[in-house]
Amino acid sequence: MSQDGSFSDLDAIEKKALAAVEAAGDAEALDQVRIQVLGKKGSLKQILRNLGGLTPEERPLFGARANVVKEKVQAALDEAKSRLGSPAKPGAANPSATEDLTLPGLMPERGSRHPVRLVMARMSRIFASLGFEVADGPEVEDEWHNFTGLNIPADHIARDPSENFFLTDDLLMRSQTSTVQVRVMENSQPPLRIISPGKVFRPDEVDATHHYMFHQLEGLVVDEGMTFGHLKTTLLTFFQQLLQDENMKLRLRPSFFPFTEPSAEVDLWWRGKWMEMGGCGMVDPNVLEAVNIDPEKYTGFAFGLGVERVTMASYNIPDIRYFTENDVRFLRQFS
Ligand code: DAH
Numbered sequence: 001m002s003q004d005g006s007f008s009d010l011d012a013i014e015k016k017a018l019a020a021v022e023a024a025g026d027a028e029a030l031d032q033v034r035i036q037v038l039g040k041k042g043s044l045k046q047i048l049r050n051l052g053g054l055t056p057e058e059r060p061l062f063g064a065r066a067n068v069v070k071e072k073v074q075a076a077l078d079e080a081k082s083r084l085g086s087p088a089k090p091g092a093a094n095p096s097a098t099e100d101l102t103l104p105g106l107m108p109e110r111g112s113r114h115p116v117r118l119v120m121a122r123m124s125r126i127f128a129s130l131g132f133e134v135a136d137g138p139e140v141e142d143e144w145h146n147f148t149g150l151n152i153p154a155d156h157i158a159r160d161p162s163e164n165f166f167l168t169d170d171l172l173m174r175s176q177t178s179t180v181q182v183r184v185m186e187n188s189q190p191p192l193r194i195i196s197p198g199k200v201f202r203p204d205e206v207d208a209t210h211h212y213m214f215h216q217l218e219g220l221v222v223d224e225g226m227t228f229g230h231l232k233t234t235l236l237t238f239f240q241q242l243l244q245d246e247n248m249k250l251r252l253r254p255s256f257f258p259f260t261e262p263s264a265e266v267d268l269w270w271r272g273k274w275m276e277m278g279g280c281g282m283v284d285p286n287v288l289e290a291v292n293i294d295p296e297k298y299t300g301f302a303f304g305l306g307v308e309r310v311t312m313a314s315y316n317i318p319d320i321r322y323f324t325e326n327d328v329r330f331l332r333q334f335s
Contacts, residue, residue: 112335137180149182173201177218215307222300231301278305
């Protein structure tokens with residue numbers, strides 16, 4: 001019955017084919033096995049052509065069994081092929097044959113924090129250690145929060161459209177972070193001790209010290225019995241902690257801001273020169289009244305520091321434009 005095809009012949013074909021796959025040393029030998037077993041004139045095809053000795057019931061069973069053999073042999077061939085690789089492309093399926101694993105890997109390029117953000121975070125940390133909380137406000141503001149609530153009269157030069165980025169008649173890109181003072185006082189009663197770092201916008205011509213977008217860090221304290229002494233001590237302590245330099249000096253130079261009275265410019269002496277860092281003063285009673293805080297009971301002080309200025313002083317950066325040019329040779333130095 002063997003030449004007519006039998007189940008034991010199928011077993012034999014399977015056993016022989018799998019052994020041949022196992023023994024094959026290269027892709028070419030594998031291909032020979034494939035042709036001899038699965039090819040047009042291969043042993044599996046041959047045996048399926050001679051089913052005369054089988055009963056009609058046996059034939060479909062035999063066919064099914066032959067299919068299983070075919071799949072097993074094909075799977076063994078595939079597996080062996082990926083193990084041995086294809087002769088046409090030596091080493092392709094076997095990287096270790098062609099790749100030098102001792103070469104250094106490809107390092108992903110990591111970004112670094114922007115120096116302005118870095119210094120802003122450092123400033124915020126110091127103020128946090130002095131008991132200040134961080135408050136936030138929108139970059140698009142209305143005239144009330146940017147001017148009116150801050151005691152800036154309607155005809156003040158700071159409100160001129162040429163001095164601001166107005167979006168509508170009433171909305172503008174905020175020109176100062178002092179806006180957050182009004183927002184905080186509108187929503188809560190003293191004691192208040194907040195800082196608010198963020199972006200401000202002014203249509204200034206760009207040069208080494210001016211930009212149309214920069215950062216300020218606003219501070220506000222309102223409580224009973226606050227004096228100019230508290231203001232000066234707060235700023236002095238802040239700069240001492242920031243710069244860690246006993247030779248640094250702070251000077252509060254008389255000035256004017258509509259929302260503080262008295263007002264002063266904050267000057268810093270460091271590394272042999274005076275530098276303007278911002279403005280400060282005692283909160284004007286009109287500002288407190290506008291947000292329904294009793295100026296007879298409470299006094300307060302406020303300050304606004306230029307973050308770019310502090311950053312430029314800290315790192316000796318000569319030009320404010322470096323911050324927005326995005327030259328990685330500059331930015332990388334702060335990682
Ligand atoms: N907002 C002022 C500016 O942008 C800076 C400033 C001055 C803020 C005095 C204050 C302050 O809080 O008390 O020029």
